[in-house]
Structure formats: C-alpha cells, structure tokens
Amino acid sequence: MEQPAAAPRRPGRLLAMFTGASLVGFVFSVATMHLAIALGMKPWGARLIAMFVAMNVSFLINGRYTFRALTRDRFLGLWVASMTNSAVGNACNYAVFVILTSSHRPLIGQPDVAFVAGAMTAWAINFLGARFVVFGAAGRRFAARVGALFSRPSRPRVPAPAEHGSSRR
Numbered sequence: 234m235e236q237p238a239a240a241p242r243r244p245g246r247l248l249a250m251f252t253g254a255s256l257v258g259f260v261f262s263v264a265t266m267h268l269a270i271a272l273g274m275k276p277w278g279a280r281l282i283a284m285f286v287a288m289n290v291s292f293l294i295n296g297r298y299t300f301r302a303l304t305r306d307r308f309l310g311l312w313v314a315s316m317t318n319s320a321v322g323n324a325c326n327y328a329v330f331v332i333l334t335s336s337h338r339p340l341i342g343q344p345d346v347a348f349v350a351g352a353m354t355a356w357a358i359n360f361l362g363a364r365f366v367v368f369g370a371a372g373r374r375f376a377a378r379v380g381a382l383f384s385r386p387s388r389p390r391v392p393a394p395a396e397h398g399s400s401r402r
Contacts, residue, residue, distance in 0.1 A: 265282060
C-alpha cells in the first residue's frame with residue numbers, strides 16, 4: 234500500500250471501474266442486509282449496517298484500484314472524505330426516493346422508479362465527489378492534514394556513542 238500514486242486513468246475507464254466497484258459494494262450491501270435480518274435485526278437497522286459495509290468496500294476498491302490513491306499515510310484522511318462524500322450521496326438518494334414516491338404521480342411515484350432514480354442520483358454524486366474531491370487534489374490535501382494529526386513526530390537521529398578506544402569522536 235506504500236506505492237506512489239500512478240498516472241491518472243482516462244475518464245471513461247474511471248467511470249467503468251467506479252461503476253464496477255459500486256456494484257461490488259451493492260452485492261456486499263445486499264448480503265449484509267439479508268444476513269443481519271436473518272440474525273434477527275429490524276430491516277431499517279440492517280439497511281444502515283449494510284450501507285456502511287457497502288461504503289467501505291467501495292472505498293477500498295476505488296481508493297486502491299480505480300483511483301490508485303490509497304496509501305498507508307493517506308488512508309484515514311481519504312476514508313473520512315470518502316465516507317462524507319458517500320453520506321451526502323446516500324442522503325440525496327433517500328431524498329429523491331421520498332420526493333418521488335410522495336408525488337403520487339403515475340410513473341415517477343412508483344417505488345421501483347423512485348428507487349432507481351435515487352440510486353442514479355447517488356451514483357452520480359458519489360462519482361463526481363470521488364473523482365474531483367476525495368481522490369482529487371482536495372482529498373490529497375485533506376488526507377495529508379488528517380495524517381499529520383495522527384502521525385508520530387519524528388525524532389532526530391542521534392549517532393550511537395563511540396566505543397572506548399575508537400577513532401570516532
């Protein structure tokens with residue numbers, strides 16, 4: 234995880250890889266939600282845990298493979314920025330869903346249509362935020378600041394004392 238960031242990918246390739254990471258996160262989300270419900274959790278609680286799992290899985294894949302920006306030094310800062318970005322996307326997802334279903338319109342008020350519209354909104358927000366903020370220059374600056382808060386101050390190296398009878402002073 235210590236390799237320097239590689240050259241940026243083409244926008245079309247980023248889009249495809251981000252979508253793939255989102256689909257992997259979705260699979261983990263569905264599996265987590267069903268497991269939690271099977272273990273006796275209420276659906277709303279299971280969904281919250283499942284979303285958190287999906288956000289983290291997507292972050293790891295996107296940070297390491299899609300944007301090639303994840304290093305040990307930047308991990309915490311990028312994680313905070315990514316979770317914030319995903320939370321905004323998920324809030325917009327939910328808002329679009331509620332607004333459309335509340336409209337009671339023949340087509341857009343259908344729960345399945347509203348679900349897809351909300352998911353597409355979140356995907357777009359999350360992609361743009363990941364590309365230009367989280368894994369872009371702003372994210373790198375934020376990650377460096379967060380990393381500096383948690384890194385140990387380096388101590389100057391003091392040479393070992395010379396042995397008795399050595400020519401070293």
